[in-house]
Amino acid sequence: MITAEQKPIQEIRETIAPFKRILVLGCGSCVAECAAGGEKETGMLASTLRMAAKMEGRDVLIQEKTLDRQCVRDFVILLDDMIERYDAVLSLGCGAGVQAVADMFPEIPVIPALNTEFLGETKDQGYWVENCLGCGECMLYSFGGVCPLARCSKQLLNGPCGGSMAGKCEVREDLPCAWQLIIDRLDKFGGLDRLERIYPPKDWSKKQGGGPRKIVREDQQR
Numbered sequence: 201m202i203t204a205e206q207k208p209i210q211e212i213r214e215t216i217a218p219f220k221r222i223l224v225l226g227c228g229s230c231v232a233e234c235a236a237g238g239e240k241e242t243g244m245l246a247s248t249l250r251m252a253a254k255m256e257g258r259d260v261l262i263q264e265k266t267l268d269r270q271c272v273r274d275f276v277i278l279l280d281d282m283i284e285r286y287d288a289v290l291s292l293g294c295g296a297g298v299q300a301v302a303d304m305f306p307e308i309p310v311i312p313a314l315n316t317e318f319l320g321e322t323k324d325q326g327y328w329v330e331n332c333l334g335c336g337e338c339m340l341y342s343f344g345g346v347c348p349l350a351r352c353s354k355q356l357l358n359g360p361c362g363g364s365m366a367g368k369c370e371v372r373e374d375l376p377c378a379w380q381l382i383i384d385r386l387d388k389f390g391g392l393d394r395l396e397r398i399y400p401p402k403d404w405s406k407k408q409g410g411g412p413r414k415i416v417r418e419d420q421q422r
């Protein structure tokens with residue numbers, strides 16, 4: 201999933217200050233899972249902003265709504281019959297959600313309330329970790345299901361650096377050395393021979409360099 205965190209409230213208040221009728225728009229998917237932009241967080245942010253406006257004696261309409269997904273046109277279109285009531289949308293979607301809403305309603309400013317962070321996994325309640333960079337050509341088979349691009353601090357593809365110590369990364373004490381995990385896992389499944397080849401530098405052209413990526417699947421189109 202995509203993870204995000206709410207921007208500082210002062211920053212949010214500054215960006216919405218010019219507007220009088222604001223829709224605070226949550227998203228019920230990834231950002232709900234990481235407790236940044238779901239229905240609950242959207243309601244809390246809207247209440248905080250309403251209270252702040254009231255204390256300042258400002259007459260501002262702040263209402264909230266949460267879509268199942270802000271990055272899917274079929275859900276964004278549900279705003280069609282209400283968007284005219286507002287002069288700005290404060291989006292608690294990820295960067296893709298913010299842009300999807302802005303793309304569909306170009307006449308209204310869509311302001312981000314979150315900082316979008318990484319593709320990750322929920323490890324525990326309130327604990328998310330990055331484990332994929334979306335490189336466009338997955339190498340997890342070669343590395344026993346542990347991604348050295350996302351999880352090794354130096355993105356090494358041909359074994360650990362000299363700083364790996366007692367299974368920990370030299371960059372941070374709380375970080376397992378990805379290469380220790382790779383070797384342990386490949387060893388467990390009899391796959392250490394996958395490390396006998398030399399892996400060339402990562403071809404990042406499948407991630408960046410050719411402009412924004414897209415996937416077109418004619419078999420999925422209506």
Ligand code: SF4
Nearest residue numbers: 332333335338339347
């Ligand atoms: S190899 Fe690429 S696609 Fe696979 S987990 Fe790592 S970054 Fe993600």
Ligand code: SF4
Nearest residue numbers: 352361369370377378
């Ligand atoms: S200690 Fe391990 S995870 Fe950290 S940079 Fe070196 S090889 Fe990568």
